[in-house]
Amino acid sequence: MTAEQLVAQYSKSTANADDSVKTDLTFIGPTVNGQEEVFNSGAVAFLDSLCAKFVDEVPELLKLRKQKQARIDNGELPDFLPETRAIRDGNWTIRGMPNDLTDRRVEITGPVDRKMIINALNANVKVFMADFEDSLAPSWQKIVEGQINLRDAVRGDIDFTAPETGKHYSLNPDPAVLIARVRGLHLIEKHIEYKGTPIPGGLVDFAMYFYHNYRQLLAKKSGPYFYIPKLESHVEARWWAKVFAFVEERFCLEPGTIKCTCLIETLPAVFEMEEILYELRSNIVALNCGRWDYIFSYIKTLKNYPDRVLPDRQAVTMDTKFLSAYSRLLIKTCHKRGALAMGGMAAFIPAKDEATNELVLQKVRGDKELEARNGHDGTWVAHPGLADTAMKIFNDYIGGDRTNQLHITRDVDAPILASELLEPCDGEKTEAGMRLNIRIALQYIEAWIQGNGCVPIYGLMEDAATAEISRTSIWQWIQHGKSLSNGKLVTKALFKDMLKEEMANVKKELGAERFNAGQFAKASTLFEQITTSDELVDFLTLPGYELLTA
Ligand SMILES: CC(=O)SCCNC(=O)CCNC(=O)[C@H](O)C(C)(C)COP(=O)(O)OP(=O)(O)OC[C@H]1O[C@@H](n2cnc3c(N)ncnc32)[C@H](O)[C@@H]1OP(=O)(O)O
Numbered sequence: 249m250t251a252e253q254l255v256a257q258y259s260k261s262t263a264n265a266d267d268s269v270k271t272d273l274t275f276i277g278p279t280v281n282g283q284e285e286v287f288n289s290g291a292v293a294f295l296d297s298l299c300a301k302f303v304d305e306v307p308e309l310l311k312l313r314k315q316k317q318a319r320i321d322n323g324e325l326p327d328f329l330p331e332t333r334a335i336r337d338g339n340w341t342i343r344g345m346p347n348d349l350t351d352r353r354v355e356i357t358g359p360v361d362r363k364m365i366i367n368a369l370n371a372n373v374k375v376f377m378a379d380f381e382d383s384l385a386p387s388w389q390k391i392v393e394g395q396i397n398l399r400d401a402v403r404g405d406i407d408f409t410a411p412e413t414g415k416h417y418s419l420n421p422d423p424a425v426l427i428a429r430v431r432g433l434h435l436i437e438k439h440i441e442y443k444g445t446p447i448p449g450g451l452v453d454f455a456m457y458f459y460h461n462y463r464q465l466l467a468k469k470s471g472p473y474f475y476i477p478k479l480e481s482h483v484e485a486r487w488w489a490k491v492f493a494f495v496e497e498r499f500c501l502e503p504g505t506i507k508c509t510c511l512i513e514t515l516p517a518v519f520e521m522e523e524i525l526y527e528l529r530s531n532i533v534a535l536n537c538g539r540w541d542y543i544f545s546y547i548k549t550l551k552n553y554p555d556r557v558l559p560d561r562q563a564v565t566m567d568t569k570f571l572s573a574y575s576r577l578l579i580k581t582c583h584k585r586g587a588l589a590m591g592g593m594a595a596f597i598p599a600k601d602e603a604t605n606e607l608v609l610q611k612v613r614g615d616k617e618l619e620a621r622n623g624h625d626g627t628w629v630a631h632p633g634l635a636d637t638a639m640k641i642f643n644d645y646i647g648g649d650r651t652n653q654l655h656i657t658r659d660v661d662a663p664i665l666a667s668e669l670l671e672p673c674d675g676e677k678t679e680a681g682m683r684l685n686i687r688i689a690l691q692y693i694e695a696w697i698q699g700n701g702c703v704p705i706y707g708l709m710e711d712a713a714t715a716e717i718s719r720t721s722i723w724q725w726i727q728h729g730k731s732l733s734n735g736k737l738v739t740k741a742l743f744k745d746m747l748k749e750e751m752a753n754v755k756k757e758l759g760a761e762r763f764n765a766g767q768f769a770k771a772s773t774l775f776e777q778i779t780t781s782d783e784l785v786d787f788l789t790l791p792g793y794e795l796l797t798a
């Protein structure tokens with residue numbers, strides 16, 4: 249069936265939609281601008297049907313995470329699964345990929361703000377990943393606005409005038425391909441309850457983006473494309489596969505119309521990449537090295553192992569053994585199964601002065617060069633100012649006749665072993681590194697609880713994944729009684745002293761006016777709680793969400 253026929257078919261079925269449909273969903277809290285448009289009766293009925301079928305399984309999936317973590321905490325290191333060996337040994341490939349997803353050499357990412365979306369779609373990139381996840385603090389207003397902005401962008405009917413400058417923004421004729429990244433399964437949307445229980449945020453993001461846009465996307469020979477973050481197992485991938493199949497059937501779409509890319513950004517998931525591809529083989533087109541959450545997950549998953557405590561954040565680069573093994577195994581696995589292997593984010597952002605900017609570009613070049621040489625098919629940039637640099641490198645590697653590097657199979661590599669993926673990472677733990685982690689985490693939490701999920705700090709893009717590394721590193725150093733390179737023992741008391749001092753330093757850096765107008769006291773309290781707690785708090789965004797939505 250052609251895209252046009254699908255559109256016509258669906259248009260008929262919605263024409264008869266019953267506006268008075270009753271559901272088990274309740275919307276909590278005051279209505280925000282745009283809410284009635286996004287959650288119109290058809291959209292609510294659709295979301296209700298998804299909830300009826302799928303929400304019950306989510307607590308089970310989260311419980312499985314906890315059970316696996318308990319086994320790891322008790323000494324059983326993660327490994328490839330014996331029970332799924334047949335999948336790893338089997339001869340199968342993914343279903344295939346649509347034309348507009350075969351060339352993804354540079355993807356820009358960014359939160360779903362209106363100006364950002366326009367700038368990203370106009371950038372010199374192949375894809376824009378519109379982010380409801382790491383770079384978005386999910387206040388209800390932002391979630392709703394984000395859906396409105398994406399709806400308008402899909403229709404090519406989006407513009408924006410910046411109130412501060414009067415500058416007008418509109419779409420160029422040939423915008424990037426759009427992929428929406430939904431929230432991870434751990435995040436609830438507390439403004440919508442199903443039978444009295446808040447529903448998974450990711451299901452809301454998926455349902456609304458799909459519902460409002462799939463017809464228009466298919467009509468322009470694109471499709472409903474998603475990034476799925478923070479999976480921890482193939483059982484979670486199976487859940488998404490069931491969601492996609494249900495939706496395709498309900499909307500009379502060909503199986504495999506919905507396409508997804510899964511981030512491999514947790515340590516447990518790296519051992520199940522084949523299985524994740526297999527479970528989602530109708531819908532998946534790529535895996536992506538979400539390196540920042542992956543580093544965070546390495547810390548979190550191996551939190552009980554004193555020999556696997558990470559050094560200063562700056563020392564954990566993609567050429568360290570455990571990260572190199574992860575990137576190479578992801579490429580090998582994807583290409584064997586016909587899927588693209590996306591690289592990750594260099595967190596650098598352009599500097600204002602030319603000399604510093606040249607250093608930034610050099611670092612980005614080095615990082616992208618390593619990815620392209622390894623065989624990745626594309627990569628991420630956080631800022632349009634880095635797109636040309638990344639594009640040039642991937643153009644050079646991919647060459648004129650191809651759109652990706654699927655031909656690089658890495659067959660001749662020795663098998664990558666579990667021990668390499670878990671390899672300890674040497675390096676110094678310095679006082680300067682600890683203080684920097686404190687200043688970063690403090691400023692990031694402060695921004696997040698006020699609704700800003702991605703901020704430039706000290707020349708880097710900081711989002712929920714990078715900030716997690718900063719705060720969990722300190723937690724880990726305290727828990728394992730590590731000493732800094734100058735001999736100081738890292739304790740809760742040392743951290744608390746440093747936090748006070750670094751609060752004062754941040755105040756100096758930002759100026760008293762900005763500091764006093766901010767939420768640093770609240771941010772510092774939360775930061776101190778999660779860093780000195782004996783139990784590692786799973787995600788800083790969980791207590792953060794309570795403050796954001798208080
Ligand atoms: C670990 C992960 O998950 S990575 C993926 C999630 N993270 C992200 O997506 C990060 C995206 N990047 C960003 O949010 C931003 O680049 C920041 C916050 C880091 C810096 O933003 P700014 O302080 O606005 O940067 P700067 O002032 O240099 O921006 C210059 C212009 O580029 C635009 N711009 C910057 N980043 C982006 C982006 N990612 N997409 C589109 N436009 C962008 C700005 O809107 C601005 O536009 P204007 O000149 O029309 O006003």
Ligand SMILES: O=CC(=O)O
Binds near residue numbers: 511539540
């Ligand atoms: O989502 C990406 C990451 O690096 O984390």
Ligand SMILES: [Mg+2]
Binds near residue numbers: 477511513540541713
């Ligand atoms: Mg991530």
